Amino acid sequence: MPINDADYVAAWKEDGSKAVNALLAKRFADNDALIRELKRLDALGTWDILWHRSSDSGELDLGVVMEYLGE
Numbered sequence: 001m002p003i004n005d006a007d008y009v010a011a012w013k014e015d016g017s018k019a020v021n022a023l024l025a026k027r028f029a030d031n032d033a034l035i036r037e038l039k040r041l042d043a044l045g046t047w048d049i050l051w052h053r054s055s056d057s058g059e060l061d062l063g064v065v066m067e068y069l070g071e
Helices: 005-027 031-044
Strands: 047-053 060-068
Touching: 005 031, 005 060, 031 047, 031 060
Parallel strands: none
Antiparallel strands: 047 060
């Protein structure tokens, strides 16, 4: 079942970034899918994502939600 953006906001209100990142990890076990979803959230402009780039390829290989910038 896809996650609605409102689910992320509800998780944020419940327990901040910890809850949002747990929701993302539960839904997107595949790292590539997780990176795609984090990029989508980042593009919305309402989420602050902390990115890490691979030292080998320079590609994004990890990201976590740090802050909700909405409301």
